[in-house]
Amino acid sequence: MDNDFLYEENILEHYRNPRNKLNKACTDCDCVGYAQNVDCGDSGELYLDLQNGRIQNVSWSGNGCALSQAGMSLMTEKIKNEKLSFEDLKLWTPAIIYELLKVKISPSRINCALLAYRCLTDNLKKLK
Amino acid sequence: MDQIKKEFQIFENYKKENNVELIYLDSAASSLTPDTVINKMNEYYFNYRSNINRAVSKLATKSTLEFENSRQLLSEYLNCSEEEIIWTSGATASSNMLLDLIALYDEENPFLFENNEILTTILEHHSSLLPLQKLARNKKMELIFLELDSDLNLDISNLGNLISEKTKIASITLTSNVTGTLVDIKNIARKIKEINKDIFVICDMTAGFGHVEINFQNLRNYVDAAYFSFHKAFGPTGVGALWIRREISREMTPSILGGGIVAKVDRDIASFRSDIKVFEAGTPNIAGIIGAGEAVKFLRKIEGKSFSHSKNLVEYFLEKVEELNSKYINIFQIKTFAADPDKNSGIISFQILLNEKEIHPHDVAEILSRYNISVRAGHHCAEPLMNYFGIPSGLTRISFHIYNTENDIDILLTGLLKIKSVFEK
Secondary structure (H helix, E strand, C coil): CCCCHHHCHHHHHHHHCCCCECCCCCCCCCEEEEEEECCCCEEEEEEEEEECCEEEEEEEEEECCHHHHHHHHHHHHHHHHCCCEHHHHHCCCHHHHHHHHCCCCCHHHHHHHCHHHHHHHHHHHHHC | CHHHHCCCHHHHHHHHHHCCCCEECECCCCCCCCHHHHHHHHHHHHHCCCCCCCCCCHHHHHHHHHHHHHHHHHHHHHCCCHHHEEEECCHHHHHHHHHHHHHHHHHHCCCCCCCCEEEEECCCCHHHHHHHHHHHHHHCCEEEEECECCCCCECCCCHHHHCCCCEEEEEEECECCCCCEECCHHHHHHHHHHHCCCCEEEEECCCCECCECCCHHHHCCCCCEEEEECCCCCCCCCCEEEEECHHHHCCCCCCCCCCCCEEEECCCCEEECCCHHHHCCCCCCHHHHHHHHHHHHHHHHCCCCHHHHHHHHHHHHHHHHHHHHHHHCCCEEEEEECCCHHHECCEEEEEEEECCEEECHHHHHHHHHHCCEECEEECCCCHHHHHHHCCCCCEEEEECCCCCCHHHHHHHHHHHHHHHHHHHC
């Protein structure tokens, strides 16, 4: 009954204190990736700045459930901490996000969990 | 009501599997199915599995009789002719078929013209609205909406100004699947016909069927067609019905063509049979429709009790929420979107606010599911209504049926307080 594993401190903490989140849309970054879950209103924008193929800066803005917003925070933290390149990001799969969230995702929450990944996919498409 | 619960084996099975009671508050998405309906469908598969209508075997005779018995049971329940019941795969299929039939009729007898109008409501489900949008787009017609008053009822004060000789179709839901609002369809449809008797009036009865009495004898002077699904009224998934006044359907050409509907077929052309089955091409969901007949028997059994039962639960929930809100005001608040219990079909949608910030309905539903409580979260296929309310993230919805109890609501409230504690940490 108390097994609220989806709402582990990891996710709630990122939801309450999101990393790299901007309060408003970024207007001067190199690339904006956008994703939305139309059935529940989750939305995110992922802002990337690049220099010589490496990610110079990453930030995001958005609204939605704890899972989608924690996903944005965790993903941007990883990109920033690991100083990843554009080529590294191209190799990413949804598994990376699941790994970051560290919780079992039910089929009805996949769209929430992968909001960040879909933003990134949009960035990669635009940067191709 | 515990006696009624015993008629739904799923409750016992869930308890065996999970060692805890199932709290099912999602009947507006899909009701549970009583054992009698499941057994009836199994009987078909175990004892007389065969196609209907054309075969002459004993099996086929039995299945045809059982299949047609469902049509008879439903027509008696709705007080209409058997020749007015078209079996479909659900409300969505019914709605799409109906508007295709209207479009086909228009091809042969033009009556829909550019700048004509379709009147509908802000309460519509997407299954009603999207086919209307398609017809409006194809015919370059305009959609006009009835909005709500402050009590979440349809505001018909302006009806006279919204309808004119340009209005060709009016499609009005019987019930909102978000707020539970029951629409006085007879009154509104009568007013519409009084202003312009030529308007084709459609009623989506999906969220009301099984909760309120539907009597087509009383409606047929004002409503021309209506539809619903059985999976929200104790029947199986994949079965619905489309009712069209026989005087009208007689003039219509079928939109779905195939086996079982023809009088004669040549290489280049076919002519069709003249009864209602002309709209049921192909092998239907035989087991499901036989099960739907059994669901009608269950509906008969709870007739007159269903609405008052749900009404009592709506009142109980609203009272409890008021208590909680007064206790936690400004910290934790449940903001309800429910019509007056006297005009509510057992549906309440709500928002949870913690320190004035909304907890996303998906988070609410996910945590409640840990408590074995089934609710719905999101737009409920009624996005225009969510936008009207200004809630892009959607709402959490609970919905009651005959098997729900006050205890279900008590457990739900415990779950809602748990949400508070999760997000307050």
